[in-house]
Amino acid sequence: MSIVKNWLECVRAYSIPITVMSWAVIFAYGVKMGGNIWLGLLAGLGIELAHLATNLVDDYLDYKIILRDRNFHNTVQKGKCRLICQNIISHKQIGIAIIILCSLASLIGITLFFLSGPHVWWLMAIGAAAVLFYQKCSLIGCSELAVGIVYGPLMFEGTYYVMTGNFSLEVLILSLVSVMFSEQFLYTHTVLDYDGDMVSHKKTLACRIGDKNKALILLAIFFDIGFLSLIALTLMSHNRLYLAGFITLPYIVWLFKELLQFNADKTVIPRINKLNFPLDNWTQVVKDGAESFYFRLLLSRNIMMYMSIILIAAIVLE
Numbered sequence: 001m002s003i004v005k006n007w008l009e010c011v012r013a014y015s016i017p018i019t020v021m022s023w024a025v026i027f028a029y030g031v032k033m034g035g036n037i038w039l040g041l042l043a044g045l046g047i048e049l050a051h052l053a054t055n056l057v058d059d060y061l062d063y064k065i066i067l068r069d070r071n072f073h074n075t076v077q078k079g080k081c082r083l084i085c086q087n088i089i090s091h092k093q094i095g096i097a098i099i100i101l102c103s104l105a106s107l108i109g110i111t112l113f114f115l116s117g118p119h120v121w122w123l124m125a126i127g128a129a130a131v132l133f134y135q136k137c138s139l140i141g142c143s144e145l146a147v148g149i150v151y152g153p154l155m156f157e158g159t160y161y162v163m164t165g166n167f168s169l170e171v172l173i174l175s176l177v178s179v180m181f182s183e184q185f186l187y188t189h190t191v192l193d194y195d196g197d198m199v200s201h202k203k204t205l206a207c208r209i210g211d212k213n214k215a216l217i218l219l220a221i222f223f224d225i226g227f228l229s230l231i232a233l234t235l236m237s238h239n240r241l242y243l244a245g246f247i248t249l250p251y252i253v254w255l256f257k258e259l260l261q262f263n264a265d266k267t268v269i270p271r272i273n274k275l276n277f278p279l280d281n282w283t284q285v286v287k288d289g290a291e292s293f294y295f296r297l298l299l300s301r302n303i304m305m306y307m308s309i310i311l312i313a314a315i316v317l318e
Contacts, residue, residue: 010059010083010094011052014280014298018185019051019151020044021308022178026156027163028315029174035163039116043159046108050127053101059084060094102128116162123158126150144205147186152179173233177245178311180226181304184219188300191215191259192293195266212263216256223252226307241314248310251303258296270295278302 023044030040063084083089109124127150156175157167190197190204194212197204206215227246234242261268269292272279276299279285285294 006083006088007097009281009284010056010089010097012055014294014301015051015055015185016048017305018182018301019048021305022151022155022182023047023159025174025178025308025311025315026159026171028312029171030160030163032315032318033160033164035160037163039112040159040163042108043112043162046105046112047127047155047159049101049105049108053098053105056094056098056101060091060098063091063094112162117165119161120158123154123161126154127158143190144183144187148179148183151182152176170233170236173229173236174311176229177226177233177242178308180222180229181307184222184226185297185300185304187219187222188255188259189297191219192262192296194263213260216259219256219259237318239314239318241317242311244314245307245310248303248306251299251306255296255299255303258299262292262296266292268292276302 027040027044031037084091084094106124106128109120109127113120113124152175153172156171156178160171161167187205190206191212193204194206194215197207205218206212209215209218230242230245234240258270261270272295276295279295279298282291282294285291
Protein backbone atom coordinates (compact mmCIF):
# COMPACT_ATOMS: atom_id res chain seq x y z
CA MET A 1 0.00 0.00 0.00
CA SER A 2 2.87 2.38 0.71
CA ILE A 3 4.18 1.86 -2.84
CA VAL A 4 0.78 2.70 -4.28
CA LYS A 5 0.50 5.75 -2.02
CA ASN A 6 3.95 6.98 -3.09
CA TRP A 7 3.15 6.67 -6.78
CA LEU A 8 -0.20 8.39 -6.31
CA GLU A 9 1.66 11.29 -4.71
CA CYS A 10 4.23 11.27 -7.49
CA VAL A 11 1.64 11.50 -10.27
CA ARG A 12 -0.13 14.26 -8.30
CA ALA A 13 -3.26 12.31 -7.54
CA TYR A 14 -4.92 15.51 -6.31
CA SER A 15 -5.13 16.59 -9.98
CA ILE A 16 -6.82 13.39 -11.19
CA PRO A 17 -10.34 14.72 -10.45
CA ILE A 18 -9.63 17.60 -12.87
CA THR A 19 -9.38 15.22 -15.82
CA VAL A 20 -11.95 12.71 -14.59
CA MET A 21 -14.62 15.32 -13.86
CA SER A 22 -14.02 17.17 -17.14
CA TRP A 23 -14.27 13.91 -19.07
CA ALA A 24 -17.37 12.92 -17.09
CA VAL A 25 -19.15 16.05 -18.35
CA ILE A 26 -18.75 15.18 -22.03
CA PHE A 27 -19.26 11.47 -21.32
CA ALA A 28 -22.65 12.25 -19.76
CA TYR A 29 -23.52 14.43 -22.74
CA GLY A 30 -22.40 11.72 -25.19
CA VAL A 31 -24.48 9.08 -23.44
CA LYS A 32 -27.52 11.36 -23.55
CA MET A 33 -27.01 11.77 -27.30
CA GLY A 34 -26.98 7.99 -27.74
CA GLY A 35 -23.20 7.56 -27.91
CA ASN A 36 -21.25 4.34 -27.36
CA ILE A 37 -20.63 4.02 -23.62
CA TRP A 38 -17.70 1.59 -23.91
CA LEU A 39 -15.79 3.74 -26.39
CA GLY A 40 -16.37 6.75 -24.14
CA LEU A 41 -14.95 4.88 -21.15
CA LEU A 42 -11.94 3.76 -23.19
CA ALA A 43 -11.32 7.33 -24.32
CA GLY A 44 -11.51 8.49 -20.69
CA LEU A 45 -8.87 5.96 -19.65
CA GLY A 46 -6.54 7.10 -22.43
CA ILE A 47 -7.02 10.75 -21.46
CA GLU A 48 -6.21 10.05 -17.80
CA LEU A 49 -3.08 8.04 -18.68
CA ALA A 50 -1.85 10.94 -20.81
CA HIS A 51 -2.58 13.38 -17.97
CA LEU A 52 -0.60 11.34 -15.44
CA ALA A 53 2.30 11.08 -17.91
CA THR A 54 2.26 14.89 -18.25
CA ASN A 55 2.50 15.33 -14.48
CA LEU A 56 5.49 12.97 -14.34
CA VAL A 57 7.21 14.73 -17.25
CA ASP A 58 6.87 18.04 -15.39
CA ASP A 59 8.52 16.67 -12.22
CA TYR A 60 11.09 14.71 -14.25
CA LEU A 61 12.35 17.94 -15.84
CA ASP A 62 11.89 20.12 -12.72
CA TYR A 63 14.10 17.73 -10.74
CA LYS A 64 16.91 18.41 -13.19
CA ILE A 65 16.51 22.12 -12.48
CA ILE A 66 16.62 21.44 -8.73
CA LEU A 67 19.94 19.60 -9.12
CA ARG A 68 21.65 22.44 -10.96
CA ASP A 69 19.96 25.47 -9.36
CA ARG A 70 19.96 25.68 -5.55
CA ASN A 71 17.96 28.91 -5.61
CA PHE A 72 15.11 27.10 -7.35
CA HIS A 73 15.21 24.39 -4.70
CA ASN A 74 14.96 27.00 -1.94
CA THR A 75 12.03 28.90 -3.45
CA VAL A 76 9.69 26.20 -4.80
CA GLN A 77 6.81 25.02 -2.64
CA LYS A 78 7.66 22.55 0.10
CA GLY A 79 7.31 18.96 -1.04
CA LYS A 80 8.20 19.65 -4.70
CA CYS A 81 9.67 16.43 -6.19
CA ARG A 82 9.76 15.13 -2.61
CA LEU A 83 9.87 11.43 -3.46
CA ILE A 84 12.65 11.89 -6.00
CA CYS A 85 14.66 14.18 -3.74
CA GLN A 86 14.38 11.67 -0.86
CA ASN A 87 15.32 8.74 -3.15
CA ILE A 88 12.02 6.99 -2.45
CA ILE A 89 11.34 6.86 -6.19
CA SER A 90 14.32 7.27 -8.50
CA HIS A 91 14.57 9.69 -11.39
CA LYS A 92 15.06 6.70 -13.70
CA GLN A 93 11.87 5.05 -12.44
CA ILE A 94 9.98 8.23 -13.24
CA GLY A 95 11.31 8.05 -16.79
CA ILE A 96 10.23 4.42 -17.14
CA ALA A 97 6.77 5.24 -15.79
CA ILE A 98 6.42 8.02 -18.37
CA ILE A 99 7.24 5.60 -21.18
CA ILE A 100 4.74 3.02 -19.86
CA LEU A 101 1.91 5.54 -19.46
CA CYS A 102 2.51 7.06 -22.91
CA SER A 103 2.65 3.59 -24.49
CA LEU A 104 -0.65 2.55 -22.90
CA ALA A 105 -2.30 5.82 -23.96
CA SER A 106 -1.02 5.32 -27.51
CA LEU A 107 -2.35 1.75 -27.58
CA ILE A 108 -5.79 3.01 -26.58
CA GLY A 109 -5.60 5.68 -29.27
CA ILE A 110 -4.78 3.11 -31.94
CA THR A 111 -7.67 0.94 -30.75
CA LEU A 112 -10.07 3.88 -30.97
CA PHE A 113 -8.81 4.66 -34.48
CA PHE A 114 -9.93 1.25 -35.70
CA LEU A 115 -13.19 1.34 -33.75
CA SER A 116 -14.23 4.98 -34.21
CA GLY A 117 -12.70 6.54 -37.31
CA PRO A 118 -9.77 8.33 -38.97
CA HIS A 119 -10.06 11.62 -37.07
CA VAL A 120 -8.63 9.88 -34.00
CA TRP A 121 -5.13 10.20 -35.54
CA TRP A 122 -4.94 13.97 -35.42
CA LEU A 123 -6.62 14.02 -32.02
CA MET A 124 -3.87 11.66 -30.79
CA ALA A 125 -1.14 13.77 -32.38
CA ILE A 126 -2.22 16.95 -30.59
CA GLY A 127 -2.59 15.09 -27.29
CA ALA A 128 0.86 13.51 -27.61
CA ALA A 129 2.45 16.88 -28.36
CA ALA A 130 0.81 18.33 -25.24
CA VAL A 131 2.25 15.55 -23.04
CA LEU A 132 5.78 15.80 -24.43
CA PHE A 133 6.05 19.58 -24.62
CA TYR A 134 3.88 20.74 -21.69
CA GLN A 135 6.84 21.55 -19.45
CA LYS A 136 8.57 23.36 -22.31
CA CYS A 137 5.38 25.32 -22.90
CA SER A 138 5.40 26.42 -19.26
CA LEU A 139 8.90 27.82 -19.74
CA ILE A 140 7.66 30.22 -22.45
CA GLY A 141 4.25 31.06 -21.00
CA CYS A 142 2.14 28.79 -23.20
CA SER A 143 1.09 26.10 -20.72
CA GLU A 144 -2.37 27.65 -20.28
CA LEU A 145 -2.85 27.62 -24.06
CA ALA A 146 -1.83 23.95 -24.24
CA VAL A 147 -4.21 22.98 -21.44
CA GLY A 148 -6.97 25.10 -22.95
CA ILE A 149 -6.75 23.15 -26.20
CA VAL A 150 -6.25 19.68 -24.73
CA TYR A 151 -8.76 19.76 -21.86
CA GLY A 152 -11.26 21.84 -23.79
CA PRO A 153 -12.14 21.32 -27.47
CA LEU A 154 -9.75 18.39 -28.00
CA MET A 155 -11.02 16.25 -25.11
CA PHE A 156 -14.68 17.19 -25.50
CA GLU A 157 -14.94 16.97 -29.27
CA GLY A 158 -12.64 13.93 -29.29
CA THR A 159 -14.66 12.00 -26.72
CA TYR A 160 -17.90 12.98 -28.41
CA TYR A 161 -16.50 11.87 -31.76
CA VAL A 162 -15.43 8.42 -30.61
CA MET A 163 -18.81 7.96 -28.94
CA THR A 164 -21.05 9.25 -31.74
CA GLY A 165 -18.91 9.66 -34.87
CA ASN A 166 -19.79 13.39 -35.00
CA PHE A 167 -18.59 16.81 -33.87
CA SER A 168 -20.91 19.42 -32.34
CA LEU A 169 -21.03 23.21 -31.84
CA GLU A 170 -22.90 22.77 -28.55
CA VAL A 171 -20.14 20.44 -27.37
CA LEU A 172 -17.60 23.14 -28.24
CA ILE A 173 -19.42 25.70 -26.06
CA LEU A 174 -19.75 23.13 -23.28
CA SER A 175 -16.00 22.55 -23.50
CA LEU A 176 -15.32 26.27 -23.04
CA VAL A 177 -17.28 26.33 -19.78
CA SER A 178 -15.43 23.31 -18.43
CA VAL A 179 -11.95 24.24 -19.62
CA MET A 180 -12.04 27.76 -18.19
CA PHE A 181 -12.55 26.21 -14.75
CA SER A 182 -9.70 23.78 -15.47
CA GLU A 183 -7.54 26.70 -16.66
CA GLN A 184 -8.11 28.59 -13.43
CA PHE A 185 -6.75 25.59 -11.52
CA LEU A 186 -3.58 25.48 -13.62
CA TYR A 187 -3.20 29.24 -13.44
CA THR A 188 -3.75 29.29 -9.67
CA HIS A 189 -0.91 26.76 -9.46
CA THR A 190 1.41 29.12 -11.37
CA VAL A 191 0.42 32.06 -9.14
CA LEU A 192 1.26 29.98 -6.06
CA ASP A 193 4.51 28.89 -7.74
CA TYR A 194 5.38 32.46 -8.76
CA ASP A 195 8.53 32.90 -6.65
CA GLY A 196 10.07 29.56 -7.61
CA ASP A 197 9.20 30.02 -11.27
CA MET A 198 10.82 33.46 -11.32
CA VAL A 199 14.04 32.01 -9.90
CA SER A 200 14.07 29.15 -12.43
CA HIS A 201 13.37 31.63 -15.25
CA LYS A 202 10.09 30.01 -16.24
CA LYS A 203 7.98 32.34 -18.35
CA THR A 204 4.52 31.42 -17.12
CA LEU A 205 1.75 33.92 -17.77
CA ALA A 206 1.89 34.96 -14.12
CA CYS A 207 5.65 35.55 -14.39
CA ARG A 208 5.23 37.53 -17.60
CA ILE A 209 2.77 39.83 -15.85
CA GLY A 210 5.49 40.39 -13.27
CA ASP A 211 3.30 41.05 -10.23
CA LYS A 212 1.53 38.37 -8.17
CA ASN A 213 -1.46 40.53 -7.32
CA LYS A 214 -1.91 41.91 -10.83
CA ALA A 215 -1.71 38.32 -12.09
CA LEU A 216 -5.03 37.68 -10.36
CA ILE A 217 -6.72 39.90 -12.97
CA LEU A 218 -6.11 37.18 -15.55
CA LEU A 219 -7.58 34.61 -13.16
CA ALA A 220 -10.73 36.74 -13.03
CA ILE A 221 -10.81 36.77 -16.84
CA PHE A 222 -10.75 32.96 -16.92
CA PHE A 223 -13.77 32.87 -14.64
CA ASP A 224 -15.53 35.58 -16.67
CA ILE A 225 -15.09 33.63 -19.91
CA GLY A 226 -16.34 30.50 -18.15
CA PHE A 227 -19.53 32.17 -16.92
CA LEU A 228 -20.17 33.92 -20.26
CA SER A 229 -19.81 30.54 -21.99
CA LEU A 230 -22.22 29.09 -19.42
CA ILE A 231 -24.82 31.71 -20.36
CA ALA A 232 -24.25 31.03 -24.08
CA LEU A 233 -24.65 27.29 -23.46
CA THR A 234 -27.90 27.89 -21.59
CA LEU A 235 -29.31 29.97 -24.46
CA MET A 236 -28.19 27.46 -27.10
CA SER A 237 -29.46 24.36 -25.31
CA HIS A 238 -32.52 25.96 -23.65
CA ASN A 239 -31.45 24.13 -20.48
CA ARG A 240 -31.77 26.56 -17.57
CA LEU A 241 -30.29 24.02 -15.16
CA TYR A 242 -26.83 25.04 -16.38
CA LEU A 243 -27.28 28.38 -14.59
CA ALA A 244 -26.86 26.54 -11.29
CA GLY A 245 -23.13 26.87 -12.03
CA PHE A 246 -23.31 30.39 -10.56
CA ILE A 247 -23.52 28.70 -7.15
CA THR A 248 -19.70 28.48 -7.30
CA LEU A 249 -19.33 32.28 -7.08
CA PRO A 250 -18.91 32.44 -3.25
CA TYR A 251 -16.07 29.88 -3.50
CA ILE A 252 -14.42 31.96 -6.22
CA VAL A 253 -14.53 35.08 -4.04
CA TRP A 254 -13.03 32.99 -1.23
CA LEU A 255 -10.25 31.80 -3.53
CA PHE A 256 -9.28 35.36 -4.46
CA LYS A 257 -9.12 36.38 -0.80
CA GLU A 258 -6.92 33.38 0.00
CA LEU A 259 -4.58 34.08 -2.92
CA LEU A 260 -4.16 37.72 -1.91
CA GLN A 261 -3.31 36.57 1.61
CA PHE A 262 -0.84 34.00 0.26
CA ASN A 263 0.84 36.63 -1.92
CA ALA A 264 1.32 38.80 1.16
CA ASP A 265 2.57 36.02 3.44
CA LYS A 266 3.13 32.43 2.26
CA THR A 267 3.41 31.16 5.84
CA VAL A 268 -0.17 31.99 6.87
CA ILE A 269 -2.00 28.76 7.74
CA PRO A 270 -5.67 28.90 6.71
CA ARG A 271 -8.56 27.75 8.86
CA ILE A 272 -9.99 24.42 7.72
CA ASN A 273 -13.70 23.61 7.86
CA LYS A 274 -16.13 21.19 6.24
CA LEU A 275 -16.64 23.46 3.23
CA ASN A 276 -13.00 22.86 2.22
CA PHE A 277 -13.22 19.11 1.73
CA PRO A 278 -11.99 17.04 0.04
CA LEU A 279 -8.40 17.80 1.05
CA ASP A 280 -6.30 15.00 -0.40
CA ASN A 281 -3.36 13.46 1.49
CA TRP A 282 -3.73 16.21 4.08
CA THR A 283 -1.78 14.42 6.82
CA GLN A 284 1.33 14.29 4.62
CA VAL A 285 0.78 17.87 3.47
CA VAL A 286 0.78 19.07 7.09
CA LYS A 287 3.84 16.93 7.83
CA ASP A 288 5.68 18.61 4.94
CA GLY A 289 4.60 22.05 6.19
CA ALA A 290 2.94 22.74 2.82
CA GLU A 291 -0.65 23.28 3.96
CA SER A 292 -0.59 27.01 3.12
CA PHE A 293 0.20 26.20 -0.52
CA TYR A 294 -1.97 23.14 -0.99
CA PHE A 295 -5.02 24.57 0.77
CA ARG A 296 -5.27 27.29 -1.88
CA LEU A 297 -4.51 24.86 -4.68
CA LEU A 298 -7.14 22.35 -3.52
CA LEU A 299 -9.70 25.13 -3.06
CA SER A 300 -9.16 26.00 -6.72
CA ARG A 301 -9.37 22.30 -7.66
CA ASN A 302 -12.62 21.87 -5.73
CA ILE A 303 -14.24 24.84 -7.50
CA MET A 304 -13.61 23.07 -10.79
CA MET A 305 -15.07 19.83 -9.40
CA TYR A 306 -18.21 21.60 -8.16
CA MET A 307 -18.81 23.16 -11.59
CA SER A 308 -18.33 19.79 -13.30
CA ILE A 309 -20.85 18.14 -10.97
CA ILE A 310 -23.37 20.89 -11.74
CA LEU A 311 -22.85 20.51 -15.50
CA ILE A 312 -23.31 16.73 -15.27
CA ALA A 313 -26.47 17.16 -13.19
CA ALA A 314 -27.85 19.68 -15.68
CA ILE A 315 -27.23 17.26 -18.56
CA VAL A 316 -28.73 14.25 -16.80
CA LEU A 317 -31.74 15.97 -15.27
CA GLU A 318 -32.86 17.96 -18.32
